[in-house]
Amino acid sequence: MLLIYCPHCQEHREEEEFSYGGEAHITRPVAPESLTDAEWGDYLFFRKNPRGLHHEMWYHGVGCRRYFNATRNTLTYEILETYLVGTQPQITGAGV
Amino acid sequence: MILNAVDTMKRYSAFSLLKNALTYHENWQKVWRNPTPKKDYDVIIVGGGGHGLATAYYLAKVHGITNVAVVEKGYLGGGNTARNTTIIRSNYLWDEAAQLYELSLKLWEGLSQELNYNVMFSQRGVLNLGHNLQDMRDIERRVNANRLNGIDGEVVTPERIKEIAPLINISRNSRYPILGASWQPRGGTARHDAVAWGYARGADALGVDMIQQTEVTGIRRKDGAVVGVETTNGFIGARKVACVTAGSSGLVAAMAGIRLPVESRPLQAMVSEPVKPCLDTVVMSNAVHGYVSQSDKGDLVIGAGVDSYNGYGQRGSFNVIEHTVQAICELFPAFSRLQMNRQWGGIVDTCPDACPIISKTSVGGLYFNCGWGTGGFKATPGSGFVFADTVANDRPHPLAAAFNIDRFNTGALIDEHGAAGVAH
Numbered sequence: 258m259l260l261i262y263c264p265h266c267q268e269h270r271e272e273e274e275f276s277y278g279g280e281a282h283i284t285r286p287v288a289p290e291s292l293t294d295a296e297w298g299d300y301l302f303f304r305k306n307p308r309g310l311h312h313e314m315w316y317h318g319v320g321c322r323r324y325f326n327a328t329r330n331t332l333t334y335e336i337l338e339t340y341l342v343g344t345q346p347q348i349t350g351a352g353v
Numbered sequence: 354m355i356l357n358a359v360d361t362m363k364r365y366s367a368f369s370l371l372k373n374a375l376t377y378h379e380n381w382q383k384v385w386r387n388p389t390p391k392k393d394y395d396v397i398i399v400g401g402g403g404h405g406l407a408t409a410y411y412l413a414k415v416h417g418i419t420n421v422a423v424v425e426k427g428y429l430g431g432g433n434t435a436r437n438t439t440i441i442r443s444n445y446l447w448d449e450a451a452q453l454y455e456l457s458l459k460l461w462e463g464l465s466q467e468l469n470y471n472v473m474f475s476q477r478g479v480l481n482l483g484h485n486l487q488d489m490r491d492i493e494r495r496v497n498a499n500r501l502n503g504i505d506g507e508v509v510t511p512e513r514i515k516e517i518a519p520l521i522n523i524s525r526n527s528r529y530p531i532l533g534a535s536w537q538p539r540g541g542t543a544r545h546d547a548v549a550w551g552y553a554r555g556a557d558a559l560g561v562d563m564i565q566q567t568e569v570t571g572i573r574r575k576d577g578a579v580v581g582v583e584t585t586n587g588f589i590g591a592r593k594v595a596c597v598t599a600g601s602s603g604l605v606a607a608m609a610g611i612r613l614p615v616e617s618r619p620l621q622a623m624v625s626e627p628v629k630p631c632l633d634t635v636v637m638s639n640a641v642h643g644y645v646s647q648s649d650k651g652d653l654v655i656g657a658g659v660d661s662y663n664g665y666g667q668r669g670s671f672n673v674i675e676h677t678v679q680a681i682c683e684l685f686p687a688f689s690r691l692q693m694n695r696q697w698g699g700i701v702d703t704c705p706d707a708c709p710i711i712s713k714t715s716v717g718g719l720y721f722n723c724g725w726g727t728g729g730f731k732a733t734p735g736s737g738f739v740f741a742d743t744v745a746n747d748r749p750h751p752l753a754a755a756f757n758i759d760r761f762n763t764g765a766l767i768d769e770h771g772a773a774g775v776a777h
Contacts, residue, residue: 277662298762302614306603308665
């Protein structure tokens with residue numbers, strides 16, 4: 258069971274209170290109609306899938322009902338940091 | 354589809370069993386060789402799981418391409434092939450998927466004879482339960498679609514379910530009341546290890562090299578086409594490289610500079626202590642994330658849902674397995690007395706539409722067969738069959754065409770989340 262620190266609630270809570278939101282820092286295209294099929298497919302379906310550090314969104318559905326970001330190691334499941342949407346991670350590094 | 358059994362190896366038979374019994378079973382032949390890699394091959398298959406080994410077998414058997422190596426970082430059939438819950442069925446909703454899984458089921462039906470290896474294929478039937486009105490509407494739609502595709506199936510009542518699986522609780526007052534189910538009598542289970550071993554033995558006898566304990570660390574390319582693979586045991590040349598690496602597919606694709614729309618997540622399963630026969634079919638419930646069957650050894654094989662988040666740790670979340678055990682105990686109250694012997698996880702490569710990718714890529718001579726997600730075991734023979742054809746002819750097999758990676762750009766997805774059997 259992961260203990261996740263919600264930066265809004267400023268508390269560690271059990272993972273069942275949260276839902277996973279997938280890769281973080283994906284920007285919605287400003288003008289979707291101008292994208293090629295390849296670019297649109299890339300935006301919709303192609304995600305980073307690293308074995309190692311991963312920046313990802315989480316939703317605190319049973320708490321504050323707000324999204325935030327986390328940097329997590331997908332091999333050890335260690336959560337290295339959580340941070341607000343719109344800010345950048347402190348911990349970065351290539352996936353293994 | 355009946356192909357001739359492999360000739361060059363010593364066949365298993367009642368006679369060979371008797372003969373070897375006279376020497377206390379000490380003189381059985383090696384099931385496959387352990388060769389030193391050649392300098393280069395026509396085809397290198399990355400990943401020695403069931404799908405990779407089936408691909409190797411059909412490349413050699415059907416297409417006569419025998420200068421083939423299967424490169425496996427661990428041991429043959431030691432990944433998801435060893436970790437799944439061995440359920441086989443073909444009751445998928447959409448035509449494309451249904452035809453692929455049905456090809457597979459037809460191959461399963463003759464596989465032990467084909468390979469001269471007992472894969473313990475048991476057509477004990479598969480029940481997919483419905484717990485609310487929408488489940489039942491979906492089940493009726495799916496069964497009707499199956500029948501239009503020539504796949505056996507019927508919608509059964511709770512009373513009929515109780516006849517098939519007497520220990521099940523069909524009370525209307527249970528937490529997940531059972532309103533009905535789809536029933537595919539031709540579905541069932543097989544022995545997961547035997548499938549890998551049978552294909553490996555068959556491919557080996559036709560000249561395919563099994564290179565174990567050798568991890569692919571890079572895919573060497575020249576002028577936009579593959580020329581071989583870098584491995585922990587040095588470079589091996591190849592005209593074609595076919596990757597069948599399940600949960601590691603994203604990592605292998607990155608070696609060739611291409612991206613896949615797959616995310617790797619742990620899927621868990623467990624087995625109970627062995628008990629006397631009490632369940633002679635497969636019971637699945639998509640809605641409550643549990644599926645169960647009983648192995649020939651007597652243990653109940655229970656599968657859970659997939660973790661909601663990406664992960665490469667081969668274990669899985671406690672809360673996922675807790676939900677599954679709750680659901681199983683609710684469906685089969687008698688099972689609450691059982692102890693669980695082992696629990697494990699495998700890394701499955703989930704696709705956005707819960708369908709596989711069987712495809713050429715933008716790199717010449719590089720092919721991917723991945724994205725089977727939570728339900729690849731049942732497809733092992735068909736997957737290998739169509740992928741071998743795709744690799745041999747450098748164009749998609751007709752049944753694989755719809756599973757091209759381009760579908761994520763064209764939008765022609767095949768949404769099988771409903772029939773995939775595991776909530777994603």
